[in-house]
Every structure is written in C-alpha cells, then in structure tokens.
Amino acid sequence: MTRYQERMDEHRRYARELVSGGQDEALEKALDMIRNADRIVIGGGAGLSACGGLNYMSLEVLKKEFPALARRGYHTLWEALWDDRRTKQQKIGMMAAEVLWACYDFPVIRAYQDLLRMVEDKDYFVLTSNIDRQFHKAGFEEERIFEPQCSASDLQCQTPCCRDIWDGESVWRKIAANMDRETYACREEDIPRCDRCHAPAVQNMRGIKSFIPDKVMWNRIEFEQYIKEASDLRTVFLELGAGFNSPGVIRHPFQRLAYRYPKAALIRMNQEFPKVPEKIKDRSVEIAGDIGEALAQMRRLYERK
Secondary structure (H helix, E strand, C coil): CCHHHHHHHHHHHHHHHHHHCCCHHHHHHHHHHHHHCCEEEEEECHHHHHCCCCCCCCHHHHHHHCHHHHHCCCCCHHHHHCCCCCCHHHHHHHHHHHHHHHHHHCCCCHHHHHHHHHHCCCCEEEEECCCCCHHHHHCCCHHHEECCCEEEEEEEECCCCCCCEEECHHHHHHHHHHCCCCCCCCCHHHCCECCCCCCEEEEEEECECCCCCCCCCCCHHHHHHHHHHHHHCCEEEEEECCCCCCCCCCHHHHHHHHHHCCCCEEEEECCCCCCCCHHHHHHEEEECCCHHHHHHHHHHHHHHC
16 A cells, blocks of 8 residues: 555545544534625635535446446446547547437536525635536636636537637537447547538547647636635635545635635535644634435524525
C-alpha cells in the first residue's frame, strides 16, 4: 500500500468516526454559520451530485443507467470513460450517452434545492467543477455560478478554426439514437464536425490544447472580485463533495482562503474526506456521511426557525 492510499484510508476512518458519534451539533453549527454570514462561497464538487444518483464511481448506478457497459465488465462509468482500449466510435458513443444522462436528462437533485433554500436570500457565489448543470437546474442565479472547468454538453472546433461554441444536444441525441446499444460504437457519419471547416468537433472542456475558455470564463472577473472583497467580511466557505480527485479547484483554495481571511469559516461536507487542517479547525465544521441527508436535515432545521 502506498503512502497516498494510507492517507486516504485514514481520512475514511476519520469520517466513519464522525458519523458514529452523531452530527446533529455540527449541522446546527453549520446552519448558524450560514445564517450569520455576510458572504457565502459555495464549492460544489462531484460528491454533491453523487449523493443524488449522478455517481460516476458506483457499480449500482452503472447497472441501472448503462447496463450494456456493466455487461462489458466495467465497474463504474468513470472506468468506462477512461478505457484506452475503446475505438474512436466507442469513445464518442459513450460520450454522447454520458452527456445526455448528466447534462440534459437527469432531473434536478434535491440536495441542490435544499441548499438553495438556505442561501437564496444570502449573498452567495458558486464555484463548481461539475459538468451536470445541477446548480442551473435547481434555480441558482446564472450570474452567481462560476464553472471554470468546462461546458461538456457544448462543442467547439478541434483546430480551432474559430471561437464558436455551440450547444451539442441535437448532435448527442443523434449519436445516441443510432449507435450500437451493446458496444456503444457510433456511426462514422454521426461523428461531430465543425460547421465552418468540417474538422472534428470536440467537447468544450479544459485540458484539450484547443480549449476555448470564452463561455466558462465569462464571469471570472466578477468571481475573483467577489473573493477579494470577502477578505474582511464574515465569509463562509461552504465546500460540498470536493475530494482529492482535483483538490486544486475547490478543496485546497477554500481551506487556504479560510486560513488567510481572519473572519472566515469553512464548512466541509464530504462523505469520506471531511477532515480539515488543524490550523483552521477552530473556525471549521466537519460533516461526514451522505451529503443529501445532511442538507435535508439542515433545511428542516432552517425552516423551523
């Protein structure tokens, strides 16, 4: 076992101890922080959507939503989407199935609605690494959602020959309607292409060399100014489901800012990794277990008062 694996196991043991000891007091404290905050910076990670069924790491979800992939021997959707043995047609077919499921067809998750109920009258801003647009579906204000990672449902030219970004729903639906239901291989003629130069079209996702950031970075300046102005306010960094897959987006910045800002507090809600650094423990709340259940309980407490 590597040192990294040992650390992850330590985090999981810590989370189980928190749950076994009961978390009513922690939930009350977190709610009081939210009530008394001047500003709330919400960090939405994969764990927030996973609690409502949008779980890329679940065999149960794979069997329910993508049974053909489970029959092919995959254990999670994440494993299938990163399988180097797939053909180009299979990659695009799986991509279409994933985007339709996550971005278009999955209903709004209650955890997002419960969260909105508690912050809708507060001064908030959302930072999310998720591709599923759940914050939008739940009714969070568009201008208060910063999504720097990608707009996975949208397409752009791979070259790129231009800076056009277009909604890919009709393209993804055509691919999914005509692909092989067992292998997920799409038809060659359905592979998306740029309308201008006819080069292959790709998802508008950070990480590719040709990434066009215009759509996802449109309110970057506003978000950065919001964070800067929060330094002297009672700011709550509310981190939901941000683990160690990409901790540099939400997890690490939130705990660093909570440390730097003297009036700030951190609420970390994470099923397996709720632990915060010792140096900010006195200004933090750690909540483990099911995020959806925790937010539902917090909403009930919120509406009683």
